Amino acid sequence: MVDAGLKGRILAALHRKPLDIPIIAITGGKGGVGKSTISVNIAAALSEMGYRVALLDADVDAPDDHIMLGITLEKPLDVTVNVPTIDAGKCTGCRRCVDACRRNALFQPGDGVPILIGDCNGCEACMLACPEDAIRKERKRVGETYMSERDRLLLFTGRLMPGAEESSMVVNALRNRLHASGGGSDVVLVDTSPGIHCNVINALRGADAVYAVTEPTPLGAHDLERTLKLLLAIGLRARIILNFSDLPGPREKITVMAKAFDAEISCELPMDDLLLKSHVEGVPAIIMFPDAVNSTSMRRIAEDIAREYLQ
Amino acid sequence: MKLCITSDGKDLDSSVEETFGRSPYFVIVDTETLETKSIRNTAMRSGHGAGIGAAQIISDEGAEALLTGIVGPNAFTALKAAHIKVFEGASEFDSIKVALEKFKKGFYKEATVPSGGPGGGRRFRGGRW
Numbered sequence: 235m236v237d238a239g240l241k242g243r244i245l246a247a248l249h250r251k252p253l254d255i256p257i258i259a260i261t262g263g264k265g266g267v268g269k270s271t272i273s274v275n276i277a278a279a280l281s282e283m284g285y286r287v288a289l290l291d292a293d294v295d296a297p298d299d300h301i302m303l304g305i306t307l308e309k310p311l312d313v314t315v316n317v318p319t320i321d322a323g324k325c326t327g328c329r330r331c332v333d334a335c336r337r338n339a340l341f342q343p344g345d346g347v348p349i350l351i352g353d354c355n356g357c358e359a360c361m362l363a364c365p366e367d368a369i370r371k372e373r374k375r376v377g378e379t380y381m382s383e384r385d386r387l388l389l390f391t392g393r394l395m396p397g398a399e400e401s402s403m404v405v406n407a408l409r410n411r412l413h414a415s416g417g418g419s420d421v422v423l424v425d426t427s428p429g430i431h432c433n434v435i436n437a438l439r440g441a442d443a444v445y446a447v448t449e450p451t452p453l454g455a456h457d458l459e460r461t462l463k464l465l466l467a468i469g470l471r472a473r474i475i476l477n478f479s480d481l482p483g484p485r486e487k488i489t490v491m492a493k494a495f496d497a498e499i500s501c502e503l504p505m506d507d508l509l510l511k512s513h514v515e516g517v518p519a520i521i522m523f524p525d526a527v528n529s530t531s532m533r534r535i536a537e538d539i540a541r542e543y544l545q
Numbered sequence: 546m547k548l549c550i551t552s553d554g555k556d557l558d559s560s561v562e563e564t565f566g567r568s569p570y571f572v573i574v575d576t577e578t579l580e581t582k583s584i585r586n587t588a589m590r591s592g593h594g595a596g597i598g599a600a601q602i603i604s605d606e607g608a609e610a611l612l613t614g615i616v617g618p619n620a621f622t623a624l625k626a627a628h629i630k631v632f633e634g635a636s637e638f639d640s641i642k643v644a645l646e647k648f649k650k651g652f653y654k655e656a657t658v659p660s661g662g663p664g665g666g667r668r669f670r671g672g673r674w
Contacts, residue, residue, distance in 0.1 A: 332601065338594025343627040344604055351622050352594040 245469055251440040252413045255288075256543035257422045259438050260475075262447040263457025265428035268477040269293070269447045271509060271519075272532060273425035274302045278518040279536035280421060281386040285544060288419035290412060292437035293427040294392035294404040300382060304516035307380040307391055313407040315356025315400055316371035322347045324368035331360035331369060355400050377404040379411050388416060401433040409439065421544055428457070430464040438470060442543060445535070446472045446497070450483035458488065462495040472497040475535070480504040501535055503528045546576045548648065549608040549629075550641050555583040557642040561635045563614025566595030571603055572641050576649065582606075596620025604629060612648055621659035631656045 251257070260273045270293065277289040291299040300307050318331065318340070325347040332340045332348050339352030340360060354374070361369045376398040380391040392408035394401050416422065426437040438444065444465055448458040458474070465472045474492055479485075479502035492499050508526045512519040520529040551568035552559045562568035572583045584606060588598025596616070600623035603611065610630040614637070624631055632653040635644050647653065 335594075336592075338588060338591050338596075338598035338601070341597050341601055341623040341626060342604075343623075344607075346626070349626060351619050351626075352597045 248435070248439050248468055253417060253422070255416075255419055255422050256443075256539075257424060257441045258539055258543070259424040259426060259441040259444045260447060261426040261434060261438065261444060261461060262428060263430060263459075263461040264448060264454055267428075267447045267449050267454060268475075268503070268509075269428070270298050270302060270425050271513070272445070272447055272475060272477070272503075272535075273423055274299050275518045275520045275529070275532040276536045276539070277387055277423050278303070279520050279533045280423075280540065282520070283536065283540060284386070285420040285540065286386045286388070286418060288388045288390060288412060288416040288422045290408055290422060290424045290437070291389065291391040292405050292408055292424055292433070294377060294394040294401050294408070294433065295427055297391045297393055299425055300380075300389060300391055301516060302513065303384065303387070303389065303518065305382045305384050305389055308382040310378045310380050311407075311411065312375050313377040313379060313392070313400075313404050314373040314375050315354075315403050316358055316361070317354040317356055317374045318350055318358075318360050318369045319372045320347050320349070321368045321370060324366045326366055326368075328365065330363040330365065334359040334363035353399065356403060376400040377407070379404070379408050381411060381415060388419060390416065401427070401431075402436050405433045405436040409436070421539065430460050435464070435468065438465075438468065441470060443539070444470050444472050445475050445500070447475045447477055448488065449478045450476060450481050450485040450488055451478075452484060452487075455484055455487040455491065459491055462491065462497060466495065473500040474498065475500065476502045478503070478505050500538070501531055503531055546609045547573055547607055548576050548610045548612060548645070549573045549603045549606070550635070550644055551611075551613040552583070552641050553637075557581060557645070558640050561614070561637050561639050561641060561644050563635065563637045565611065565613045565616050565620050566591075566597075566599045568599065568613065571599075571606070571608075573603070573606055573608055574641075574645055576645075594619065597623045600624050600627065600629070612644060612653060615660050616656065618659040621656070633660055 277287045281287045291297040332342050339354040340348045342348040377394040382389045392404045394404050426434045446461045448454040506528045508523045512522045550572045551562040552570045552572045553562045574581045588595045604627040612632045633656045
């Protein structure tokens, strides 16, 4: 078990904010519930209201926000991790690096210096463990980040290299890029991956408000519960957005769960062909169909955010 | 020669295990003196790199050859670096004793390239199919 002191320090690090800008995260356990659609529409609405918005597309496995916004990705930067190469001249064969590797990526043949064989994720534990300073850092590319600008919207996009496992590292690089270049924004919106894995946790760091998007289906209810448990564990309060709200599914499951986790259902979005149409065109619904019911609802979320965090 | 055979148990009557990295035990037999020793594969439950971890264990035990079902590319690279010969094709329907007899008769041939894919053992251990 993690001791209480350590847990407190981890949580404190999780909530640290390098930029003094409100961060609003849009997350959810299940894929395809509308996290990205809602993110780009809230971003567009806030931008329309005159705010400078930084939108972080932190779904680095499948980043689509730029497609929904009709934006071409610009200013690519490589995301790299440091993998070890061992200096045979300095290595004494003590094997501490091999023992430190949680992924068994290093192997020490009986008569030689350790070699990197397995899939290193760049955690650098071997480098910390080496008492002889015999490990050189070599760069391995795991993805890219992009920064694209359109009017008052600054889109930060992270993209994991297919086959690479370091999605969390790409999210971190994306956050660092925001901290370096997003300082002029009024508000940060973060669109996370589905799920509750460490790349989602990293994307939620420093969030002031979290919207958990779900749908009234058995899957939506199941995955929402996991998201709410995660948010509870890391000390973030959730608001729920119920998308496809008129689906004939187990709605009461969601309402009961919301109550149990003390999370309000702050918005309901019924199924709407206009949203699909805006998807196809690559123009956010609130711009393409400003008077549609869902456009009004999503604009209201943006207004709530502005009232609560941007005064 | 010290021959390591992947096994689901500790002795010569145990069944051969066809995967290397996720094999529960290793039975190490001296093919001249028939002295045997069994060790538990502590790398078996690794989230990643079980094959490399297993190669480290048998290399540390001084094994000179490995007899198993299939070996993946990462484990194969590690075993080659440690100059451990790889013999594939052992069957889970044989006991360690039977596999050892077959080995002595030259039933298995030495592998020069890995035949399994990485992470293959994880799929294997999910159940027989």
